[in-house]
Amino acid sequence: MAEMLEKFEELHALLVEKKHRSFVETATDITPVDLADFLSELDDEMLLTAFRLLPKDVAADAFAELDSDVQEKIVLSTADTRLGQILDELAVDDAVDMLQELPASLVKRILRRASPETRALINKFLSYPDGSAGSVMTAEFLSLKESFTVREAVEHIRGTGIDKETVYVAYITDGHSMLRGIVSLRDLLFASEDTRIGDIMETDILSATTHEHREEVAEIISRYDLLALPIVDNEGRLVGIVTVDDAVDVLTEEATEDIEKMAGIAPSDKPYMKDTVPSIYKKRIPWLLLLMLSATFTGSIITHFDGLLSGYVLLTAFMPMLMNSGGNAGGQTSVTVIRALSLDEIRLRDIFRVWYKELRVALLSGLTLGAVNFIKTMLIDFGCVFSATNLLTAAIVSLTLVIIIPVANLIGASLPLLAKRLGFDPAVMASPFITTIVDAVSLLIFFSLAALWL
Amino acid sequence: MAEMLEKFEELHALLVEKKHRSFVETATDITPVDLADFLSELDDEMLLTAFRLLPKDVAADAFAELDSDVQEKIVLSTADTRLGQILDELAVDDAVDMLQELPASLVKRILRRASPETRALINKFLSYPDGSAGSVMTAEFLSLKESFTVREAVEHIRGTGIDKETVYVAYITDGHSMLRGIVSLRDLLFASEDTRIGDIMETDILSATTHEHREEVAEIISRYDLLALPIVDNEGRLVGIVTVDDAVDVLTEEATEDIEKMAGIAPSDKPYMKDTVPSIYKKRIPWLLLLMLSATFTGSIITHFDGLLSGYVLLTAFMPMLMNSGGNAGGQTSVTVIRALSLDEIRLRDIFRVWYKELRVALLSGLTLGAVNFIKTMLIDFGCVFSATNLLTAAIVSLTLVIIIPVANLIGASLPLLAKRLGFDPAVMASPFITTIVDAVSLLIFFSLAALWL
Secondary structure (H helix, E strand, C coil): HHHHHHHHHHHHHHHHCCCHHHHHHHHHCCCCHHHHHHHHHHCHHHHHHHHHHHHHHHHHHHHCCCCCCHHHHHHHHHCCCHHHHHHCCCCCCHHHHHHHHCCCCHHHHHHHHHHHHHHHHHHHCCCCCCCHHHHHHHHCCECCCCCEEEHHHHHHHHHHHHHHCCCCCCECCCCCCCCEEEEEHHHHHCCCCEEEHEEEEEECCCCCECCCCCCHHHHHHHHCCCCCCEECHHHHEEEEEEEEEHHHHHHHHHHHHHHHHHHCCCCCCHHHHCCHHHHHHHHHHHHHHHHHHHHHHHHHHHHHHHHHHHHHCCHHHHHHHHHHHHHHHHHHHHHHHHHHCCCCCCCHHHHHHHHHHHHHHHHHHHHHHHHHHHHHHHHHHHCCCCHHHHHHHHHHHHHHHHHHHHHHHHHHHHHHHHHHCCCCCCHHHCHHHHHHHHHHHHHHHHHHHHHHHH | CCHHHHHHHHHHHHHHCHHHHHHHHHHHCHHHHHHHHHHCCHHHHHHHHHHHHHHHHHHHHHHHHHHHHHHHHHHCCCCHHHHHHHHHHHHHHHHHEEECCCCHHHHHHHHCCCCCCHHHHHHHHCCCCCCCCCHEECCCCCCCCCCEHHHHHHHHHHHHHHHCCCCEEEECCCCCCEEEEEEEHHHHHHCCCCCEHHHEEEEECCEEEECCHHHHHHHHHHCCCEEEEEECCCEEEEEEEHHHHHHHHHHHHHHHHHHHHHHCCCCCCCCHHCHHHHHHHHHHHHHHHHCCCCCHHHHHHHCCCCHHHCCCCCHHHHHHHHHHHHHHHHHHHHHHHHHHHHHCCCHHHHHHHHHHHHHHHHHHHHHHHHHHHHHHHHHHHHCCCCCCCHHHHHHHHHHHHHHHHHHHHHHHHHHHHHHHHHCCCCCCCCHHHHHHHHHHHHHHHHHHHHHHCC
16 A cells, blocks of 8 residues: 555656656556556646546556546546547446446537447447446457367457456357357366367356346355356347456445445445535435434324323433334344345245344343343432332333333334335335334333333 | 256255265256255255265365354264365365364364365464454465476466366465466466466566455455455465455455444354344343443433423423434434445545535535424424414424534544544444434533523
């Protein structure tokens, strides 16, 4: 890391001192992802100067790694001819990622300058829905014919393969682009030169279709430790592959989305520091409003018991503790169940086993919290005054805890499973939502017990 | 998926009908990860029968994919000689994973039957701390000498490479095991046969040391789209590699740990359905107790204002809504900041920019919530009775919202950054913790405003 920062300073100095040739040499030497990091830190003028200096293949590689706001800045100030060249150099999936973020008028302008083949391919890719396998696949894969010998295959790969995103697996298709088999580079290296590809190819292959969810594709790659998964269209024709590095990105983004949904935030596809204030506001306000309005229900429970409360204002002091404990216990359970669902560790039919497990955990937790609370209330809140009312109040609070923790855990376990059953994303059933329901239940139990005994 | 279930039924039927040869043929045909899934669903007796039937290499591959409780069942009922054979077949990292879960006496018994080389290697791997690069690396990598020609290299790989976990990259070391360069299988395929490896190897290589955190290693692999990262010891000697499929597992496990910590649960390394009730209880109860006890502070704020509350019991009805809204807003912010920190999207020095962003989001949110709340309170809670007290109460509640949302967001943004600065994991500073603090602050502001104006 420190090494990289030194390189950045060196690059910056070369740029300032206008030593352009040395700059290009040094910039070409570092990885595209590091070069993109360096470019992102420059001010607008320096960024454009640097970008113009780079050879078009280096520029394209770095461009693919830039955040969309920096890409847009570059696109707006770069000559159309050079944009066309860079677009031709980009992998199709990277070009599509970029175009999806830009205004439509700009997209048209750029596409006009690309080669007809690139344009056709990009237009096809742009039509795959966001989040589908088609939207994350690349069209740059190696394809071979069954009739090739190993020698012909290696020659074919030498001729076309260097630029392909992955050259460790080649795909064998027939005349109608139907996927027939795969062969790894390892197989080619170990086979004798005159072997027919058809004789060494693996025909029992996993694949996915373009409209499957990208998360499912990533999970297959992760489960079977694949380097790439072939993607076919509805007719079974090979149209692209998803590589393991893209699968890693998908899994990371999906984990982020889950975490955001659990906290009541609409998922974001922008890094936090790049997202605008109105955009962040729009992602957060719906849940805040919904949860605020649903708390009206909890308020009406309190109003219902206002006679009790005006007699025993002290009861109010225990409300936050009871609501939080219930909310936390329910939140722990719901988050555990949501994550287990998303990792395929539990299924719908496990609901009774989940209930049974949570019930036992909750009884243990409820009894612990109740006991500790009783001691704490008597010693601290009531300053060791062991009057009948004090003992009764402490007992009511503790008993409420013993009851609400199991209730909270059962609600926390059931709602995500219910959401899954109804076809919603279980992640929206996390802490904030559960808290609101558990609050109401907790207070209802607490006030009912108090009304009965006080 | 449906296809796989059919295969499982076929395998089960073959086992029940004692058609052992067909069973072995069919079992050998499916992937190790699917075979492990099948074995996990069997009852104990069938599991052991099935496992005994499998050839030792198939058994070892499936064994590596099993959960540790199933592994333990097998180990306890399998003859020592066969265990030794299977251990020799396992990749070292898989063997180490298994041994770490078993009781020490059993580990000794198994190691006694392994070959001396396997035993020495495993003992070395067992000494790497949990969560380190050393604990997830594999010792099975291809190593070549600089002086090899491409032809010699390919022959060497043919002789040793088939079993290696990854054969797409080979590592070049000198006589002292120092890492000198890497060469990809693609380079070998494209180079002429008489080229020296030293002339085509890449010498500018990324590596990590055995004691680095496994998450850092996974992030380097993800950032630079690598198939594997070489791991060196303190003296720079190559001792293993971490492959991309293991990096994917690490990233998934780390995301789960983050999610668990955010919900106030100690991280678990067992799938939910396999974890025992006492173990789940132990992971959840510390935070529940801590948060319950810290709510005492909120309770004491209420006790302090009991004079006010006995005069205006109605105020109590707004408490849950105010506490929840503050808690939710603070939770949204903290979760966003925690995730951004863990994805390296923000750093400590960004704290002022984060504050400024959150302050603007919070003002927008606070004003929206305040306005909606004022209207809702007057129309619904107060049934359109526009008395001076009602208007004043609604105004106080709404003003409290406008103040507490920014306070909650600033607390939610600051605590994870503070935790990071102090060297703690930011994830523990998530919703449950923030809620407790924001609760106290919200009530203090609410009661102070009410005491001032009512």
